[in-house]
Amino acid sequence: MIRLPASLILAVVMLLGLVAGSPAHAAPPDDAESEDPGLHLLREAAIASRTRGYAGTQYVTTWGRSGSFSSVTEVRNIPGQGLTVHAQPSGVTTKVDPGTPAGSMAAPSETMLEVLARNYRVVVAGVGQACGRPASLVHVLRADGTLAARYWLDRAAGLALRRELFDGRGQIVHVGAFVDLSLDPARKIAGGALAAGGLDLGETPRLLAQGWRFPAALPGRLELFAAHAATTGYLYLGYSDGLSVVSVFVEPGVLDEDRLRGWHAQRRDGHTIWMRNSAEQETIWASGGHVYTVFADAPADTVDAAVAALPHEPVPSLWSRLGRGAHRLLSWVNPFG
Template sequence: MTIASFRLLLCLAGGIFAAEAGAAEQAAAEALARMHGAIRQLDYQGSFVYSRGAEVDALRIFHAGGAIERERLVGLNGAPSEVVRDGATVTCLQGGTTTSAFRGTDARLLPLLPTPRGVAAGNLYAVTAAGIDRVAGYRAHRIDVVPRDGYRYGYRLWLEDASGLPLRSAVVDANHRTLEEYMFVTLDIGAKPRDADLAASAATAGAPPAQEPATGTARWRVADPPPGFVLGRTHASADGVEHQLYSDGLANVSIYIEPHAGNERADQRLRRGMLGIYSHTSGGTRFTAIGDVPRATLERMVGSLKPAPGR
C-alpha cells in the first residue's frame, strides 16, 4: 500500500467516525429534548435524595402533568418545608408558614436539569451518550452534557428508557468531581397524585407578587465575558445599586455593583456545591459575582467590569 493510499483510507475512516459521532450526539440531544417533555407531561410521584458536599436531604415529589402542571416537593428530614407549584405560581412554606411566593414560566421542582435551549449551542457544550445503568429499579441510559471549556460545569443525566424521565442528575467540575446530585430511590411513573398530595399542608396567605421588571440603564458592563455569556437583564436603582444577569443559556451569573464606604478589603471567595461567590472592592465600589459556574468565570467577569460608554 502506498503512503497516498494509506492517507486516503485514514481520511475516509475519519469521515465515517465523524459521521457516527455526529449521529450519536444528535440522538443524545433528542433524548434531552424528550426528557423535558416527560417532565412536563407525565404523572409521577416518588422520593429522592439530594446531596451537596456533606449535606444530604431526602425529599418527596408529586407531579401532575398536562397543560397546567401541578407539583409539590416536601422535605423529609430537618425542619418541615415544602414547595408547591400550580402552573406558573410557586409558593414556598417553612413550618406551615408561607415564606415566599413568585411567578416563573420556567419553574420546575426537579433540580439540576439543563434545558435543551441551553445546550443547543454546539460550540459551548457537547451532548453524548454514556452507557446503560439502573436507577430506582428502572433501566436508564446516561447522557453527558460536557462543556467545551473551563468556564462552565458539566451534567450527567440518567433517563428512564421508556419515558425519558430523569431518574438521576449530577453536576460535575472539570476534574469529574460531583458538586451536587439528586437520585430517585423510589418512583412510580404514571401514578397520578391525589389533589391532597398536590395542595399545601397549610393555608397560604396572599397572592404572589408580580415579577419586578428590568429597569434603568446599565452603568457598568463586563467588557470581556467568557465565550457565550450575554447580558440578559439589568436593574439599576436610584441608590446606585445595580444588578446584571448574564447567561450562556444554561449557566447563569448575577453581577451586583454597589457603593462601598470604608476601607478596601481583600477579595472574598466562597463556594457551596456548584454555587460560587466572588467579591472585589475598588475605588469605593463593591463588585460581586454569584453563579453556578467555576471560580475562573466569576473572576473574569468581575475583573473586566468597566463603566458603560458615556458614563
C-alpha cells in the same frame, strides 16, 4: 449586605443543583431527525417532565476544595402548574413555575439545550439503572472528547433520574438524583408539549439604552441567559454553559462582615471575598459601593474564574452604574418565578 428571600434562595438551589441542558418543547420533525440522538433523548426527557405528574425525593451533592456538601428536597410536579419543592431540613416550600428560563434537572429549558449544543457533543452511551429503574445513559462530551456530564433517563417515562458533572481532570464535582420516584398515570396535556422559558433577556435593551454594560459571557463558556432588575432592590444576571448555572445578584450597599457567620474570607488578587461551604457554592464580596452574591453549581475552577471576571473595584465603576440603574428600574420580582 444583600438579603435574599428564603423562597428565592431555595429556587436558586433547585436551579443550580438540578439544572440540566435540554429544552421543554418538541423540535420540528426535520430538526428532530437531524439532531444528535443523545440531544434528542434529553429533549424528550424535558417534554416528559412537563407532561407527566410525579413525586419523589431528590438529593444534590457538590464536591469542592473543602469536601462534599449535600441538600435534600421533596418534589411534586403537576403538569401545567409547575414543580413544588419542599427543602429538608429547613421545611421551606417553594414553587418553580414551568416557564423558568433555566428549568430543573427533570425539566430543562430550550435555552439550556441551545447553549449545550453550542458547547458540547451529546451521545447515547448504552443502558443502566438509577433509582431502581431501567435507564438510558447519555454522555455530554467536551471538544477534546473528555466527559463533562452524564445522564440516566428513565426508559419507561423518559424523566431524568440522575445527572453527574465532571471537571476537566475527570473528577466528579456535582450529582443530582432521585432517591425515590412515583409516577402519576400518563395523560395527554391540552395543546401538546408545554412551552419552556427561553432566553430571559427582555430587559436587556432597556438596560443597554440607559448606558449599562455587562458581559454577554463569563469564562468557561458561560453565556448570559437572564438579566432582570428586581423590586426588592437587586439585579439578577444568569450565566450558563448548558450544564451549569452561575447566578449573580448585585445590590447597592456595603457588606456587613460582622453578620457573615459561617462564611470564611479569602484574599484573591489583592481583594477579599467571602465563601460559604454549601452545595450551591456561595460567594459574596463588596465592590464599588455594591454587594455581589454568586450561587453556582459549576466546577470550582470555573466558579473561581467567573468570580474573578466580575467587578472587584474600590471605587464606583461601570458595573456600579449598572447597580444604581437597577435600583431606579425596580420592576421585577423573582428571577425564577
